[in-house]
Amino acid sequence: MDFAYSERCKALQEKLLAFMDQHIYPNEQAFKQEVDRNGAERGNRWIPTELIERLKPLARQQGLWNLFLPKSARAPEGLSNLDYAPLCEIMGRVPWAPEVFNCAAPDTGNMETIERYGTEQHKQQWLEPLLRGEIRSAFAMTEPGVASSDATNIETRIVRDGDDYVINGHKWWISGAGDPRCKLFITMGKTDFQAARHAQQSMVLVAADTPGISIVRPLPVFGYDDAPHGHCEIRFDNVRVPASNILLGEGRGFEIAQGRLGPGRIHHCMRAIGVAERALELMCKRLQARTAFGKRLADQGVWRERIAEARIQIDTARLLTLKTAYMMDTVGNKGAQAEIAMIKVLAPNVAQQVLDWAIQAHGAAGVSDDFPLAYQWAGNRTLRLADGPDEVHRNAVAKLELAKYAASKEDLGLPITRS
Known part of the structure; x- marks a missing residue:
């Protein structure tokens, strides 16, 4: 069992450590102050920070971008899990740092999901702008009415209606939903309540501006609202999406x-x-x-x-x-x-x-x-x-x-x- 990092990983470690020292640690208070200022002066804490948007091009120029996604032709810079581990650890030292490198959750998991399970159309529409850092996304699974630690309990309904699916459900703790750049919800619900226990669920790609989606409220964590990222309670009321938006097919969620x-x-x-x-x-x-x-x-x-x-x-x-x-x-x-x-x-x-x-x-x-x-x-x-x-x-x-x-x-x- 060999835990040795590749030479490329070691070089990226050095670059990332220097980037953190130069651009991230000195700006920790500045990030918080900008979020607070947006709330006080502009009445909106959910405005993306200029600080992070200013740092993203610098990270990309230095090759510190999309390092999380292995074996993808669309992200050749992606590392193996072993090589990514020490870099992810370094980014994790400051909560907002991963976004600077386009390596933030839930986008990383969503990008890997679309890469592994999406069609070519899905990848062109959603994966490519995510990889470019132009949009953000959320993963809608957890629900307030059931014990969501058992995903088979979820109650959101995804019903086929002709060439569409119609979604009705109530989700919460949906990280990233408060960000105005969030353009996609990967949504988990049930297409067949009578199927075998692990074959009832399906996942569909839902554009965030689809009629019927409403943000109920942001949910603070021990008093922190985590703006501009946030974690939100949302509702899907007769949300209609094309049937082609389903991932893999019914029952594969x-x-x-x-x-x-x-x-x-x-x-x-x-x-x-x-x-x-x-x-x-x-x-x-x-x-x-x-x-x-x-x-x-x-x-x-x-x-x-x-x-x-x-x-x-x-x-x-x-x-x-x-x-x-x-x-x-x-x-x-x-x-x-x-x-x-x-x-x-x-x-x-x-x-x-x-x-x-x-x-x-x-x-x-x-x-x-x-x-x-x-x-x-x-x-x-x-x-x-x-x-x-x-x-x-x-x-x-x-x-x-x-x-x-x-x-x-x-x-x-x-x-x-x-x-």
């Missing part, structure tokens, strides 16, 4: 979701490791700069124990994530399903623990906006729910482990489906 969420989950974990790494860096600097009870905090036993534990946990999470990336590259997403589930539990929990220690080390400053820790704590906490909660992934790992010793999959209730 669960299969697509499994294919989409694998890469999405590992990207989340890569970024979470970046968050944890930066939190440890800020914690160490703070502990060396503060004295309490006649002794530097960095010299006190409790903090040395936490520093050591943070380093151990971060490196553990990184190694398992790299193993997962290697397996996804070599045996495919299905072959790496146990590892994907494990890192989806491990990485966000590690990041949350290190963030908590870092906040504690900063004292009152840690819960303020003077440091990025409070905002990152809020954002990272959602990862234990997004793309499947911890409990679901732990259950999947346990089932796969027990399956090694069971007579058949049916003994464990494991679905036998295409994925």
